[in-house]
Amino acid sequence: MNRNIYLGVTLIVVLALAGCAQNKTRVAEGAGIGGVLGGAVGTILGYQSGHPMQGLAIGAAAGAAGGGLIGAQIKKPQPQEGTDAGTPAASAPLNMQDVINMAKEKVSDADIVSKIQATNSKFYLMTSDLDYLHNQGVSQRVVDAMQATTKPATTK
Numbered sequence: 001m002n003r004n005i006y007l008g009v010t011l012i013v014v015l016a017l018a019g020c021a022q023n024k025t026r027v028a029e030g031a032g033i034g035g036v037l038g039g040a041v042g043t044i045l046g047y048q049s050g051h052p053m054q055g056l057a058i059g060a061a062a063g064a065a066g067g068g069l070i071g072a073q074i075k076k077p078q079p080q081e082g083t084d085a086g087t088p089a090a091s092a093p094l095n096m097q098d099v100i101n102m103a104k105e106k107v108s109d110a111d112i113v114s115k116i117q118a119t120n121s122k123f124y125l126m127t128s129d130l131d132y133l134h135n136q137g138v139s140q141r142v143v144d145a146m147q148a149t150t151k152p153a154t155t156k
Contacts, residue, residue, distance in 0.1 A: 038063015
């Protein structure tokens, strides 16, 4: 009997955590976390009264329900079309930290410069910014490209 309860609770938690990737809210995550925490608290309280398995089942069910309700109120950020979930949109202007991160990730200078130009990023750099960029490992070629974003275009 105890084994069946463990298996049932485990199955519920696994299904709750699996959730649908296209779900626009965090119901599955909330239910999974709530179920695990509720089950733990329920087991402890149930153990003290001599009924740990019933405490586990009740705690897990209550925690999953509460976590699911809370998760339903939290919207997931949706990736913009044509981009990965963790990558900013291609047209979003870069900031100084984006350039530093790319330099630290060993993205080539040519690729960083291309991205600065493609995103129409503007950088208004002060002397302290130049020192900071160099200390963070950003090459002079990239710094020059950043500075060129605020210079007026020349005509021939």
